[in-house]
Amino acid sequence: MKQFTALPLLAAAGLAASAAQAQVTNPDTLVFLWTDDVQSFDPAYISNTPSSYGTLNVYSRLLAYDGEQxxxxxxxxxxxxxxxxxxxIVEGEDGSVxxxxxxxxxxxxxxVGLMGExxxxxxxxxxxxxxxxxxxIEPGxxxxxxxDVKYSLLRAMLMDESWMSKAVTEMMTSGEYTDVAAIAEDLTGAEVPDLDEAQLQQVYDELDQLISVEGDTVTLHLAQSFPATLGIMALxxxxxxxxxxxxxxxGGWDGEPTTWGxxxxxxxxxxxxxxxxxxxxxxxxxxxxxxxxxxxLRRFENYMHGPASLxxxxxxxxPEWTTQRLQLLSGDADVVSAPVEFLDELAATEGVKVVDGLQRVFGRALFYAWPLQAQDNPAIGSGQLDGQGIPPDFFADLDVRMGFNYAQDYDLLLEQVNLGKTVQSRGPTVRGIMGYREDSPIYTYDPEKAEEHFRAAYxxxxxxxxxxxxxxxxxxxTLANAALSVLQQNLARINPKFRLELQAxxxxxxxxxxxxDxxxxxxTYMGWGPDYSDPGGPLGAATYYLSPTGLxxxxxxxxxxxxxxxxxxxLLDEAWALNDPAEREPIYARLQEMSHEYATSMFLWEDYTYIVTRDWVDGYVNNMILYGAWDFYPITKSASE
Structure with a gap:
């Protein structure tokens, strides 16, 4: 899962009025400046977005995402x-897929390998x-x-290092096991470092039977439906x-059943x-x-879809923005990681391009919690509904949650705080995820309805x-402060006895x-991003927000x-048991509507991001499930007309 609580705010020097313009610098090379580091180039090891810049571009998968979709x-x-x-995709009568x-x-x-004399x-x-x-070339x-496909998947599962490799295990076992350590414990009662050869073989066999190879085709055999499979295979x-x-x-694993430990x-x-x-x-x-x-990174001339432009x-x-800025303006850098507060100045700088309002795969919300810790909890004051506090189960009352939701001024937040760069969230799933519909209900700022529900509460x-x-x-x-401050002021307008205090x-x-505990x-103001595009399953958006075991x-x-x-x-269980998207979509759409009916959270806006480049850079594809990682294959550099 990916958690997001804030946007970076950094200090730096002001911008020059214009950047060096004219001829494209190093037209065949993209210079990309960032503040991150790659963890490893081993796809079975990594789990964070910066590291995926490497594996996304040097490896292929069975499937790829269709552009931004x-x-x-x-x-x-x-x-x-x-x-x-x-x-x-074949569904068995026993529920297998x-x-x-x-x-x-x-x-x-x-x-490739060449055999010597x-x-x-x-x-x-x-x-x-x-x-x-x-x-x-030596065959194979x-x-x-x-x-190779079977070996790659088995190696990722048996290495058991990253949460994304564990997601492969969870997929292949239809959610029965979260990782290979759990398989070992269940089958042998022992931890992996203590397994003997027979036990290592036993765990290997449990996974080996789930992947078969016949000629040029590899088949995954899942005991039950796991509709996120295609999305995971593209990550x-x-x-x-x-x-x-x-x-x-x-020197890597030799593929033998008793050596993977x-x-x-x-x-x-x-x-x-x-x-x-x-x-x-x-x-x-x-x-x-x-x-x-x-x-x-150097271009692979014999890439299966043809060589890249770069x-x-x-x-x-x-790490220093001032250094990145100077290289951007001089044309020595093509892409930079700019602090958000400099976007307006950068956008006005000749030769610099800012693409803002790029949708992310999650929304921002205010999350209600109940019951709260009753003892030694200053957030609830007296712990009573006496004007000096709230009871621990304050938000258990649906009218309270609906009153809060009607007390928020979403249009103000969208237009004056987010400057029209995004749209209001309609629930756990955002645009592009199954179950999102443009006409699903949303809350609006309505003081009269808020008062109606507050009067009915308790x-x-x-x-x-x-x-x-x-x-x-x-x-x-600043965004959290804005959302809570607007709510604070509106609650006080609705009833001066409503006191929401804010603490940073x-x-x-x-x-x-x-x-x-x-x-x-x-x-709480927060945002949670799913780990794959399917809304269901252990790591999907609907599950994260609407499951009793979700995040x-x-x-x-x-x-x-x-x-x-x-x-x-x-309903989550019903949708997850199906494999036909046409049957699943209405269920997730209904879950989205129910999140409004039950006012499960105060869904605010869909989060967004931006990129800053020289104006000669084109081709960036914002596939939001990749969380901003750049696929360099479609990128071009050419002088703007």
């Missing part, structure tokens, strides 16, 4: 996208070979096959496909793919200078006595209050969990 897929290493219609992927023939990795294999760059040399050595993490023979030659949860630098790769993506890793914090991409970590006691409560917000988070705290302090924060329920109290358990979980 997060729920539509196109073939990559698979020649077809499985569906019920084409027969590559299989997904078959025909593997693209004659797809070469960046490096002495019987040893040497690895050479495919781009550097003549046609005569290519004819001598750098040629991607269905066996640039543990489902990225590596060449087995090269990995084994470099030696490669379980390694340190980052212990895997041969840490700073090396042999993928099939549009770029190759040419250099990773970790002391200089510089990565150079010859090289240089990613450099530059048999009139709330309106008569008023309340005092504290809401916490992260220091420096460091992020760590807020997390302590939110994630305590019993929540202490009655109203939001985890910090919203037992009362919230019971509401989800009684009204929402049955």
């Amino acid at each position: 997060i729920s539509e897929f196109v073939p990559a290493l698979s020649t077809e996208v499985p569906s019920l219609e084409n027969g590559l 299989s997904y078959s992927f025909p593997i693209r023939p004659d797809t070469y990795a960046h490096k 002495d019987g040893t294999v040497t690895w050479e760059y495919y781009d550097d070979l003549s046609e005569e040399e290519r004819a001598n 050595y750098g040629v991607i096959t269905a066996e 640039p993490f543990g489902t990225s496909i590596i060449d087995k023979e090269w990995t084994v030659d470099m 030696d490669y379980f949860r390694p340190e980052a630098s212990e895997t041969p793919l840490f700073a090396d790769e042999n993928g099939t993506g549009p770029f190759m890793l040419e250099e990773w200078d970790r002391s200089e914090r510089r990565i150079v 010859e090289r991409v240089v990613l450099r970590t530059v 048999d009139g006691q709330l309106w008569e006595n008023g309340f005092t409560m504290t809401a916490y917000m992260q220091e420096g988070n 705290l460091p992020a760590a302090s807020i997390m302590d209050k939110v994630f305590a 019993e929540p202490t924060s009655p109203l 939001v329920a985890g910090f919203s109290g037992e009362g919230y969990q019971e509401l989800m358990r009684e009204h929402f979980q049955p």
Whole structure:
């Protein structure tokens, strides 16, 4: 899961009036300045967005996202996208589901193996070979096959390192197991480091039977429906496909059933793919200078979809905005990580392009929690509905939640705070995710309706006595401050006895209050991003917000969990058991409507981001499930007309 509590606010010098203009600097090379670092180039190891910049561009997966569409897929290493219609998704009478992927023939990795006269294999760059040399490539050595696909998936699951590799395990076991450690514990009663050879074989066999290879086709056999499968297969993490023979030659897992324990949860630098790769993506890793914090990617001329426009991409970590700014203005940098407060000045700078309002895959909301910790909790004051506090179960009353929702001025927040860059959230799922509909109900600022619900709450006691409560917000988070301040003022206008007090705290302090055994924060500004595009399953948006075991329920109290358990979980289960999107979509749309009917949270706006480049850079694709990671394949550099 990806959690978002604030936008970065940094200090820096002002901007010059114009940037160096005219000729494009280094037209074949993109210089990308950021403040992040790559964790590893091993797709089975990584789990964060910055690291996915590497694996997204040097590896391929069975499927790829269709441009900006997060729920539509196109073939990559698979020649077809499985569906019920084409027969590559098959539903069994026992509830099982299989997904078959025909593997693209004659797809070469960046490096291939040539057999020498002495019987040893040497690895050479495919781009550097003549046609005569290519004819001598050892079969399977750098040629991607269905066996490589099976090996890649098994390796990711058995390595058990990152939460995204664990997601592959959860997918393949239809949610029965969260990771391979859980499989080992269940089957053997032992922890992985203590397994003997027979137990290692037992765990391996449990996963091996779920993936079969027949000719050029690999098939995943799931015991139950797991509709997020296609979305997971397109993510640039543990489902990225590596060449087995090269990995084994470099010292990686040899694929044997009893040796995988030696490669379980390694340190980052212990895997041969840490700073090396042999993928099939549009770029190759040419250099990773970790002391200089510089990565150079070089174009793979024989990429299956044709060579990229760019010859090289240089990613450099530059923490100081002043340095990034100078290189942007001089034309020595093409892309920078600009602080948000400088966007207006950058947009007015000649030669600089700002693309703002790019949708993200999650919304911002104020989350209600009940019951709250009753003892030693300053947020609830007296703990009574006496005007000096609120009871611990204050938000259990639907009229209270609806009153709060009608008291918020969403249009003001959209136009004056977010400057028209986004739209109001309609519930847990945002635009592009199954279940989102343009006409689903939303709350509007309506003081009369707010008063109506407040008068009905607690048999009139709330309106008569008023309340005092504290809401916490992260220091420096101007958007959180705006949302809570507007609500504070409107509540006081509706009834002067309604006192919402605001307190700014460091992020760590807020997390302590939110994630305590019993929540202490009655109203929390936050945003949660799903890990794949499907709304259901363990890591989907609808589950995160509306399941009694979801992330939001985890910090919203037992009362919230019971509401989800009684009204929402049955529909979540019903949708997850289906594989036909046409049957699933109306259920998720209904769940979206129910989040409005039950006022589960105060959904504010869909979050958004921006990019800052020289005006000669084009081709950026904002696929929001990738959380801003750049696919460099479509990027071009050319002088603006």
